[in-house]
Amino acid sequence: MSDAPSPAATIRERVDLTDSLALFRFELENGIPDYAAGQYLTLGLPHPDKPGKILWRPYSISSPPERKDLMELYIRWARSPVPGKFTTLLWPLKIGDQLAYKDPKGAFSIEHQRPDGGPETRRMVLMGGGTGIAPFMAYIQHLRKLGTTRQIVVCHGASYVEELGYREELLEWQRESVACGRKGWDFHYLATVSRPKEPANAGWDGPGGRVESLVQPAADGGPSPAEVVVGERFTTANTSFYICGFDGTVQSVKAAVESRDFRTKKEAREDGGYDIKFESYG
Numbered sequence: 001m002s003d004a005p006s007p008a009a010t011i012r013e014r015v016d017l018t019d020s021l022a023l024f025r026f027e028l029e030n031g032i033p034d035y036a037a038g039q040y041l042t043l044g045l046p047h048p049d050k051p052g053k054i055l056w057r058p059y060s061i062s063s064p065p066e067r068k069d070l071m072e073l074y075i076r077w078a079r080s081p082v083p084g085k086f087t088t089l090l091w092p093l094k095i096g097d098q099l100a101y102k103d104p105k106g107a108f109s110i111e112h113q114r115p116d117g118g119p120e121t122r123r124m125v126l127m128g129g130g131t132g133i134a135p136f137m138a139y140i141q142h143l144r145k146l147g148t149t150r151q152i153v154v155c156h157g158a159s160y161v162e163e164l165g166y167r168e169e170l171l172e173w174q175r176e177s178v179a180c181g182r183k184g185w186d187f188h189y190l191a192t193v194s195r196p197k198e199p200a201n202a203g204w205d206g207p208g209g210r211v212e213s214l215v216q217p218a219a220d221g222g223p224s225p226a227e228v229v230v231g232e233r234f235t236t237a238n239t240s241f242y243i244c245g246f247d248g249t250v251q252s253v254k255a256a257v258e259s260r261d262f263r264t265k266k267e268a269r270e271d272g273g274y275d276i277k278f279e280s281y282g
Contacts, residue, residue, distance in 0.1 A: 006044060006054070006100035012070055014095055018162050020077040021131070022091075023062075025070040028101060032068045035061070035104035037142040038135045038279075041071060044100035045089045054100055057086040060134040060244065060279070061104060062166075064141035074134040074165055108279040110139055111240065115272035122240045122275075123151035125226065127253045129211050129245025130158055135279070136244065137166055140173065144185070151186040153226055157193070157211025157249070160200050164191050188229050190214050211245070212252040236261055236275050243278040250280040 013025035026041075040058040047053040063072035077091045078084030093099075111120050126136040133156050140152060158164050170189040177187040193201050196208030207214065207225060215224045215234070227233055234257070241262060243253045254264070254276060262275040 006102065008098040009041075009043060009071075009101040010098050011093060011095050017165060020079055021075075021163060021165060022077075023072055023074055023165075025063075025072045026099075026101070027070055030103075032071055033103050035065050036106075036109040037061075037065055037138040038109040039104040039106040040108075040135075041073060041104050042102040043073075043086075043090075044102070045086065048085065048089065055086055055089070056100075056102070058106075060108075060131075060138075062134040062137040064138050064145065066142065066145050074131050074137070076131050106279070108135060108242075108244070108277060110143070110242075111277065120240070121150060122238055123153060123230070125153045125155065125215065125234065125239055125241050127155045127211055127215070127241060127243040127245075127249075128157070129249035130163065131165070132243075132245030132249065132279075132281075133165055134244070136242070137169075139242070140187075144173075147184075149184065149186070151188070151230065153188045153230060154190070155211055155214040155226055156189075156191045157209075157214070158191075159194050160198070161193055161204050162200070164193070167191065188226075190226055190229060210252065211249060212256045215241075215253065216256045234260070234262075236263075236273075239275070241276045243276065245280065247280040250278045254278065 007029035009026040009028055011024055012027045015023040040060045042056050042058045044054040044056045047055040059073045059075055061071060062074045077087040114120050126139065128136055136154060154170055156164060173187050174189045177185050192207040192209050192211060192214055193204055194210050195201060196204055214226045217224055223233060241257055243250050264276045265274045268274040
């Protein structure tokens, strides 16, 4: 039996950042529905091996829920060690081409309340590996619309500088924060590349290492690079972590902070409180 007919997502804009990283902006046949920042859209294309079937893949939405014209996804063409079946089908598509889609879903959303019902005011440290930055772009733009007073710290890691997607937007938001003296908009951005000595990263003068290195204490026990930037140690009283990326990245970041009693929902405290939310892929 074939999959039931699905509404169409039409590619209206496409920005290729590298030969394997691109921003896709879709017009949805049924309009942009209400959704929570951090959720994902599921795209479908005809299955290459199963006639009449649809091959489905979920992708985090990088545009904020307030945007109602187009929905943006930040996607990598998986080429190694084995070519990704879905992205290999997606990559040749052009503006005007259509895919099937399913409405946004997912639980990787912003926690606005504490377990006791009070407002959640702790800083948000957003840890993204590669395209794991995508849901955080939705977070940030949504929180700006809300006029948040929470401090936001973005930590983004990639193998190469050219893979630090959204870097110019993130730097601009940081400049705006500095310009207003961190009053009303307290935003920090840190980026690192894991292969700083490779020719493709020539000229990079920022941190080297995987994204978890930005929250790991210094060798002498001193503060991590992210703690240096904000001027205090991260504790469960002042900080919450959101992590997105490949499973290995998520596990490495969790390991870096769980030793300081930061907990996931699965290990919540007696009062229901926890400090880590994550979403992994691959």
